[in-house]
Amino acid sequence: MFTELNNLLNTAPDRAEQGKLTLLCDAKTDGSFLVNHFLSFYLKANCKVCFVALIQSFSHYNIVGQKLGVSLTTARECGQLVFLEGLKSSVDVFFQAQEEPHPLQFLRETNAGNLQPLYEFVREALKPVDNRGAAWRCPVLLVDDLSVLLSLGMGAVAVLDFIHYCRATVCWELKGNVVALVHDSGDAEDEENDILLNGLSHQSHLILRAEGLATGFCRDVHGQLRILWRRPSQPTAQRDQSLTYQYKIQDKSVSFFAKGMSPAVL
């Protein structure tokens, strides 16, 4: 969890908003630090988290999590975190026929499969438990990242449907949050990915967009972050407010500063 980013977003673990869809997006840079931020943020906020991790292994997230002050192992043991490790499951699904439908069942299917098993998995993971119902605050679904689903043969519409179902269940029914990362392919002309990105940008409440610098590689500035709020409840003057900051990733934190105000320059 990066305190500076919390300040920019005007939030803190003890007053996390509910019922929001946050879209994380990266173009020409790596936006995974945002995923790690939200993972540790919601674990600290005492939320029940379902993490669909398709791009890295558990130990990677665990070690980064430790740097940010949360232990994924403990969270998983006490039931706060439900972790779906895509890389590991893909091997199991691919080489052995499963008896019951696996969340990533579509890997085996010949024609374009559907994401229903994955949605069932999320719903099952986040559904409130009666006996200890008050233990966790709100459920959160975190996906890293949705672009991988496209690479695995899903259509953009199938992924959008999946997110729509998750939104209806998690955000509306359970008053929780959904956070998802999508790569922006930029000039690579990946049509499916563009459909997915535009579709999600249209429905999300908050968009965090990490971009590489237009001027190229720089040692002291790793990129810039654009924050776009889409809050209908606010007066019109403040709606659709967009802010841009530059950032530098450090070993355990990220420092943000206004454009051109890098400490190295000043």
Add this chain to the structure above:
Amino acid sequence: MAAVATGGMGAESSGSMVAAAGKSNVTSFQRRGTRASGTDSGGPRLVSIAGTRPSVRNGQLLVSTGLPALDQLLGGGLAVGTVLLIEEDKYNIYSPLLFKYFLAEGIINGHTLLVASAKEDPADILQELPAPLIEENSKKEFDKDEGNCKTLESNIKMKIAWRYQLLPKMEQVKPTSSSRFGHYYDASKRIPQELIEASKWHGFFLPEKISSPLKVEPCSLTLGYIMLLQFIQNIIYEEGFDGSNPQKKQKNILRIGIQNLGSPLWGDDICCTENCDNSHSLTKFLYVLRGLLRNSLSACIITMPTHLIQNKGVIARVTNLSDTVVGLESFIGSERETNPLYKDYHGLIHIRQIPRLNNLICDESDVKDLAFKLKRKLFTIE
């Protein structure tokens, strides 16, 4: 990442040590790392597999790419359990060299090799590996090695002798052990025949495999990819590279090399049309391959003719699904050949992606514009 924290991946002593380090926080990780590369006696125990060393930055086990200059650019080497993707140059002249350096480095260190190709017979590829250049001080020992090999005359005994000779060197202090990690090769000479015979390797030659009838259940992958995945999975499980079944013998690294992946020879049509039916074949293959690698003691090099792929979106997805991506661009046939600025070089090397493992930041070098040249013997990057 998987390779470190699953435990039991290194030899027993180092496995527990690494696992302990994984549980504590970063600072201890770094302390152990620096100690390992220092002169402390406890350090070298971490390096239990020949030709590997732990990364100072993230505790990840690294192997050399066979090109010390490239190792340096990639933050010390290639992490075990990750994929290195080489984007081939236009006429495919320089990328096979990197491919062969990687394999030759494996032979020198006694690693098991897995060579997959749709074009050349893997046995022929091995014959053409470059010969290692031995530094003066270790030359004597090396000659002794070869002397031993000749007198024993048996492959198995030869391998034991070869490994045995390596062991004491690993326990020496930094200067010698780091010279064991990464070698220089003479591209004009071929690797000594006895080294190839002593090494353990598996070959996957697509035309050979495809002629043998095999029942494969229908899947959305191209047939060649399914067979290769099953082949790799078999080797990993049978020889215990997955670390799940602890074996008595010494742990070893599996080096996987896949040549010209995605080319029409693999039965893939992404090079031919922009909107093809099985455009997800390649990305699915890479995803499952990555899953296999993350849970095993192996490193993989893939060369891919990305300039042939018609759909740019596929390239972006492939990049996202591999860990390290290095692009080669040769000057042959381009305007730059006549540019006086580049007259000493043969091409440009682009570091496109460096993985972030167990870390928020990656080991990025400060320079991004690099050129390479192939001297008579050496491949250099500047």
